[in-house]
Amino acid sequence: MEEFFNVADIFGENVFNDSVMQERLPKKTYQKLKQTISEGKELDLExxxxxxxxxxxxxxEKGATHYTHWFQPLTGITAEKHDSFISAPLPSGKVLMSFSGKELIKGEPDASSFPSGGLRATFEARGYTAWDPTSPAFVRQDAAGATLCIPTAFCSYTGEALDQKTPLLRSMEVVSEQAVRLLRLFGNTTSKRVIPSVGAEQEYFLIDREMYLARKDLMYTGRTLFGAMPPKGQEMDDHYFGTIPERIEAYMRDVNIELWKLGVSSKTQHNExxxxxxxxAPIYAQCNVAVDHNQIIMETLRKVANRHGLQCLLHEKPFDGVNGSGKHDNWSLVTDDGINLFEPGKSPHENVQFLLILCLVLKAVDKHADLLRESASDVGNDHRLGGNEAPPAIISVYLGEQLEDVLTQLISTGTATKSKKGEKLATGVKTLPDFRKDATDRNRTSPFAFTGNKFEFRMPGSQDSVGEPNVVLNTIMAEALCEACDELEKAKDFDSAVHDMIKKLATEHQRIVFSGNGYADEWIKEAKKRGLPSINSLVEAIPALTTEATVSMFEKFKVFSKVELESRAEIEYEQYIKSINIEARTMIDMASKQIIPAVISYATELGLSIGTIADACPEADVSTQKELLIKVSNYLREAKDALVNLRETNEKAYTMKADSCKKANFYHDKVVKAMEELRAPVDALEMIVDKESWPMPSYGDMIFEV
Ligand code: ADP
Ligand code: MG
Known part of the structure; x- marks a missing residue:
């Protein structure tokens, strides 16, 4: 263990944060920068x-030799190009260390190798990175040295977004603008901005690095493509919140120290x-900072694991048969003067505003359920959403018993006069009950749950950026707020207009509210009856990006153009195709070079031993060995056939002349199925073949021996 240290002393020590700026920048410069940050103004070069x-x-001073514009292209991870601070050598042969304002605010990386979905012709490969001064710069120190990282947005030469951050910043602006409009109608004259706030809980697996290196599937695809369940899985519920083993605790401690130094407020850690x-889980922060921090968290989890002889798996489903990993996106709207718009409030007046905003969330989520579902889709997440595990693939909103009851009263009588727990309230046309935080009866199966003063979107995948889900949440909310303001600004009697609007919204969008068991088959039937979309895979989800409702909303608020949306759809299809192709090829490689040869050796040994025994003792009963040999040979045959089929199917997919949508669907329908058909006999073989002969670590080795 390292020497004692005080967290407060190290927190943010590698961040060029407000206090550093205040201390080091001339007063005028500091004020100008603050103005840029708070009002979104452009910074002058001086x-x-x-x-x-x-x-x-x-x-x-922190040891940095290089700087980099740190950006988030559409690969799901971050990218950087390092430049050292040195200037051209002087006549004396020495160099100076220099870094200009221009280099700070704008970079021009060669962008031709990042996904663009056809946005840029290859001859016009220039891209721009532009500083996001609202997310502080930081110095990343590790064994490889120290680098100044400047969070940036990434655009094409013609200004189209090629990253996660650009649309996110756009969406933050528009939701702020529309929310302030509504606040003004309710008499708030002080709040200047409304800031989407996000706390992203990150799930991950840790296994021994030696085991990882012995599994090609983990190395190439991030998940196991073969593997039989050990006798024990998660059925004992003994891991959740269990005591953290010392090795893991030491790792978590190192992760925390790194994160704290980088100003990431890592707060909660537990076994899943x-x-x-x-x-x-970190403490929530302003949306774009939270998205950046989540990237830093993922990088740090991976990096520190290697130092501890561990491997961090961020894939959504590294192991079949046990839960996968997600990223719960806790989201709320908070004013610059600290008012959370999702806080139910104490007085009826606040309650009216709260109820309206709540109903607007229902409207937004109901109208754009397909888009929200899409924003949480990635290749790995197909194994969670629509698989048989949390959360279900159908979007619904959980409100808690009390709120749901209030909504029901509103719909049936037009007013809500009591709250469920039996409290009497003064009756009156517009009286509404006093809400309590309903933190006790949480529903863990809901994909989108109201949890006291925030919504928790539980669908996003563990390795995906939370950029996209938040772009969608911010923008669909902006749209709903805008439509409400358009109407209310014209109303003669504001109070009764609001009242009618709440009733209308609650009635129209009640179908999205669901508090039952999201895993039950009845829910799938019920959801169908209600007309809610049930989208079971990434390829089914992608079309939501380019529907009329999506395009017109994003264009109206200038968050995405139609061309940008089409390019994003294209990128997702391409990523799906590439990922499944890699998975299929990895399976083919493992089955033909490792598994089948190992099984043949085992079968041969078995055959030889039967012969040896029969020779030595003709009376001995070798029926058990024979049965085993027959079983092994049958599965071997099955595996061989499935391998041939997978090879052919994948080849067919790979050489197919079709657009990426058709191709991706073929991979989904045919290649994935062929993969499953190969996995089944191989997993059956793993269960009967001698452990010593099996060519890679088993599930038991990997998940129970960390
Ligand atoms: P859980 O029971 O789901 O773990 P927590 O209270 O621990 O709930 O919060 C989970 C995450 O939600 C944390 O990152 C936390 O900072 C964040 N969070 C709490 N309040 C808000 C809020 N108002 N807006 C956004 N995120 C929030
Ligand atoms: Mg949570």
């Missing part, structure tokens, strides 16, 4: 020069449901 200089000096599964 000011940028001063900031860049100070940032460089500070970074060099599946063996070897854990969770980390």
């Amino acid at each position: 000011t940028a020069d001063v900031i860049a200089h100070e940032m460089k000096e500070w970074a060099i 449901v599946a063996p070897a599964q854990h969770e980390l």
